[in-house]
Amino acid sequence: MESLWKENMVASHGIAAAASVTFGAALTHPLDSLKTLIQVGASSNQQLTTTQVLGRVVSISGSGGFYSGFGWSALGRISGLGARFGIYELLTAFYKDGREENYVYVSEALLAGIAGGAVEAVLSTPFELFKLRAQVSSAFRSPTSNTVEMKHCIAPTFSKLLRGYTPDKKAWDLTVGLLAALPTKNSNMVGALKEYPWMMTGTGRPPLAYEVQGPLNVISLEGWRALWMGLRSGIFRDSIFGGIFFSSWQFLHIAMLDWKAVGMDPPPSSIEEIGPVSLLAASLAAGFSSSVAAAASHCFDTAKCRTQCIVTPKYMSMEKKLLRWKVPGYWLERVSGISPLDRSILFRGIWLRMARSGLASFAIVGSYFLAVDHLT
Template sequence: MEELLNHHMFATHAIAAAGSVALGTALTHPLDSLKTLIQVGSGSSQQLVAAQVLDRVRSVSGSFGLYSGLGWSIFGRISGLGVRFGIYELLTAFYKDGRNEDYVHVSEALLAGIAAGALEALVSTPFEFCKLRAQVASASHLPTSSTVKEILGTSPIMSKLQRGYAPDTKAWENTVGLLSTLSNKNSKIVGALKEYPWMMTGSGRTPFIYEVKGPLNIISLEGWHALWRGLRAGIVRDCIFGGVFFSSWQFLHIAMLDWKAIDMDPQPSSAEEIGPVSPLAASIAAGFSGSIAAAASHGFDTAKSRSQCIVMPKYISMERRLLRWKPPGFWLERVAGISPSDRNILFRGISLRMARCGLASFTIVGSYFLALDHLL
């Protein structure tokens, strides 16, 4: 009976946690879409604002374009937050082992949050990659289906590169024109050239990002490893976010307990005698901590978003590995995955991300406590 009750309690907490994460993600996804489009659309000489991005999305995809990639975002957030809080609870349980009080220091919360963030980035990066491609496609003009079928009909072998991709036919025709002066002893020379991906993409022109947005298209053109593109910047971002989030939350939790103990008579001798803080106070503390953590880690979030926005076919990646291509920039930029051209735009969209993370953290914690009150 006790084992059945434990399983019931675990299932209840899992359902409440998944539901709260889905609610918080859906509520704040439009802010995330605006933030992402500002990050990938801005340049050193181009300053985008939320109103411009919103008008662009509405003109291309309508108002529902702000919810593009919502499914990927929900799955990624559920898996990522599950890993983040799971690893954090395991590490803090190790810290508290052998102590008389159920207490975690702020420094311990910081270290546990850093470790949890690293594993969270590894799990959630593929979902964020697909989400970003869908968000960018919602603000990009797509070629009509008839145009794609017409181009692919002229060269069926091109369809092997990627489904739905319309190659640069002008560049292809120019290339064939240059080859027309050669000897025609080999009548299959044009067909043989079509077998090479760098010819099918238009003499080296890679496809636009809105042409490579589905997981099957991404894998067929860029390979499996592309799903973890931007992992370096993502690990640094999530380590900073997790460490700042949990340490700030723990600091505020301790401050609220001390404030609550002021009016108690006699004065409590331990945190257990004070009791837990109210769900509303915990939600506000989580929202404030999420905003601070978002501000601290936003530069690496921009670096990750912009790196995932680059379409890199498999043959280019293979050439870089064979040539041992060294990324440009200082050693810190190479380790963290930051492009030198993005130095001046790393903090674009920071206010939107702070609002999104703060509101999402407040909603997730508040709805989680509310769901537990109704389910238990």
């Protein structure tokens, strides 16, 4: 078995990477859930505390609620980190081609990390959408007014656009009551109103984020383009994160090699003679670099989370496109997908994200090198 692993180096590295990413995601997913709920529930006049979010999730979903959406998170992290490190390795191999030493400059690591982060955002955005919807559902109780009577009177449009959804009967009765006094030639006004998608909640508003979960519901109600909702802010976030992460890690790696070379006698003539840094040092450097990168890119992470929490049915998106609806905000906000209403809350949950990113990178790098040493 040991010889088999050594002969299949690519497979062993792939298995080690997937296992380490899954371990890091499982270790830090509760922190990610807390961070997401604080970002989504924040407003200019309200700031949710960690204690409030903890109490709400435990009272509604129990302790297991903190792992809502973990499957989507693990899949997104595996594909996203695979793309990030894969693009980085390809570009740095191009940079090092023809050099005598296996050396990458900090500026080169920055550019390669930016490119890797952009590709990561494209691949991981759909998984993050489903993960966020599941996390939000853990802090909100589903409507209890879905009676049998209301289920029997659901129009075909409801079942086509949103499978399994039942409108709020109290809100629907209120809407019908307001329209009862209007003169009409249609003998079945209530039945006709049920066919309009914008009446599916009984309030004239689209469903909430926790009511639209899973690929089938999202695609049927919001369309295929909704899978990449928040992509612009995601590209900004992951590009900044990848660039700062790899450049900081490379800077710390060079500093540790220089420190290690000071005590060597005779002095090394190349990087290869210094040897690798210790596993603990590499893991700590990765964790610190990840925390710094998370702090630098956090405002775009908040913008992406809040964008993905908005349910926009297909007919609304089509109306905005036909009417050439102008996106509000400054130029940078329009390009990066930041809402002007979120300017004062862009840094909510930053400490949780720094802790999650640092701990996850420390665990991923350490467990990856341990797994590789064990397998090979």
